[in-house]
Amino acid sequence: MTAWVILVSGPPAAGKSTLAAGLSERLGWPCFAKDALQESLYDALGEADADTCKRLGGAATALLFEIAAVELAAGRSLLLDANFDPARHTAPARRLLGIGAVRAAQVHCSAPEALLRARFEARAGSRHPVHRDLERAPGLDFGSYGPLDLPGPRIEVDGSRPGEPPWGELLERLGARGPARSGSSPG
Numbered sequence: 001m002t003a004w005v006i007l008v009s010g011p012p013a014a015g016k017s018t019l020a021a022g023l024s025e026r027l028g029w030p031c032f033a034k035d036a037l038q039e040s041l042y043d044a045l046g047e048a049d050a051d052t053c054k055r056l057g058g059a060a061t062a063l064l065f066e067i068a069a070v071e072l073a074a075g076r077s078l079l080l081d082a083n084f085d086p087a088r089h090t091a092p093a094r095r096l097l098g099i100g101a102v103r104a105a106q107v108h109c110s111a112p113e114a115l116l117r118a119r120f121e122a123r124a125g126s127r128h129p130v131h132r133d134l135e136r137a138p139g140l141d142f143g144s145y146g147p148l149d150l151p152g153p154r155i156e157v158d159g160s161r162p163g164e165p166p167w168g169e170l171l172e173r174l175g176a177r178g179p180a181r182s183g184s185s186p187g
Contacts, residue, residue, distance in 0.1 A: 002101045004029075004077040005068055007093060009084040010109035010110065012144035013119035015159035020081035026167055027077070032067050034060045034082035065092045074100045083145050090148045097151070105174045108147040111159040136168060 001153055006029075010018040017033060024031035038060035040046060048056065071078050084093070097104055111119075147154055155173050157165060 001011060001075050002103055003072045003075050003099075004103050004105065004122055005072060006077075006079045006107060007095055007148065008079060008081045008107045008109065008144065009152070010157075010159070011116055011143075012083055013116045013123065013159075014109035014111050014145075015157070016081055016083070016109045019157060019159075021165065022165065023107070023170070024079050026171060027079075029077045029079055031079040031081055032064055034064050034080075037063050038151050049114070051085045063090065063091075065089075065096065068096055069099060069165060072096055072102050075100070080128060084148055085144065086146050086148050090150065092175065093148050093150055104150050104152040105145055106150060106152070106154040106171070107174070108154060109157045109159045113143065115160050 006023065006027075008016050008023070008031075009015050016033065019029045023029075034057070038056050038061055039107065041060060043055045045052075061082060061084075064082060070080060082089075093104070116127075138166060147156075150174065153174055155170065157170070
């Protein structure tokens with residue numbers, strides 16, 4: 001049986017988590033999110049300075065890839081939700097493809113920088129303190145969160161479009177099928 005990993009990527013405030021949750025629900029696959037792991041690490045360790053929070057983000061991404069490897073080795077399909085950095089995260093993502101019969105797809109969310117910045121600043125202060133959004137906002141480079149260099153389908157999603165994404169079209173383009181669509185085996 002082929003297991004799938006769908007990486008939902010893009011800059012902060014592009015709509016990744018909302019899209020990943022919708023795909024997870026429609027496919028019946030678990031979604032593992034870097035933000036949730038980073039927040040859990042912070043909560044376990046307690047108050048942390050900016051440098052420690054940044055290192056927790058790196059640790060959360062490493063855990064994300066480790067969890068994915070375990071799930072894929074067991075033949076289970078999943079989604080990963082993170083603001084992946086192509087320079088640092090393409091290699092670990094490619095290693096996942098060497099685990100048995102694994103297929104990958106990417107959904108890369110983006111929007112115009114002015115909109116991303118406005119969304120980011122609007123939510124700053126309302127998210128978990130590990131993100132330190134108010135401190136990060138002025139120097140954030142939204143253009144540095146491009147897609148990873150991976151084989152398989154890559155779908156660009158315009159996060160500036162209002163309303164629900166075209167779920168049927170998105171799932172068809174991914175070529176992935178979960179239990180809610182044609183049985184329990186993907187692709």
